[in-house]
Amino acid sequence: MTDMTPASPTPAAKLKPRPRPQVMKLTDAAALRITELTRRADSEIVGLRVGIKNGGCAGQSYTVEYAHEVRPTDEVVEDKGVKILIDPKAVLFLLGTEMDYKSDKMQSQFIFNNPNQTGACGCGESVQLTAAKVDG
Numbered sequence: 001m002t003d004m005t006p007a008s009p010t011p012a013a014k015l016k017p018r019p020r021p022q023v024m025k026l027t028d029a030a031a032l033r034i035t036e037l038t039r040r041a042d043s044e045i046v047g048l049r050v051g052i053k054n055g056g057c058a059g060q061s062y063t064v065e066y067a068h069e070v071r072p073t074d075e076v077v078e079d080k081g082v083k084i085l086i087d088p089k090a091v092l093f094l095l096g097t098e099m100d101y102k103s104d105k106m107q108s109q110f111i112f113n114n115p116n117q118t119g120a121c122g123c124g125e126s127v128q129l130t131a132a133k134v135d136g
Contacts, residue, residue: 023086024050024077024097030110031080033101037066038082046070047083050099052090052129058121060093060129062112092116095132 026034034048049067052060067085070076075086086094097114116129 027100029101034082051087
């Protein structure tokens, strides 16, 4: 006669939390520029801090600044050998974003290719963003 009792689940068989998606990706050009900025900084920096602030004619704009420390609430993205620290209030607005760097005769700047961007002003300094829709 065989035992018909169901096997009890082992701890390894319990559901594991799904991995968190990487908030942002970097192009090679952005990673190279961040490496250059990190090397040339006057003081010790751990990476660049990226965020969103309210303002401008379209309502919001991206912020990029030197990060001297990792804050406990930062979302840390490591890509192509560099570190980006993301303000926790900006995470849902930046999910899926690719950060690039462009330089030409007139200007050089980081460019955010963001699927959550719904509009931008004519001068390119500010954007309209919506929070990413996260499937549960």
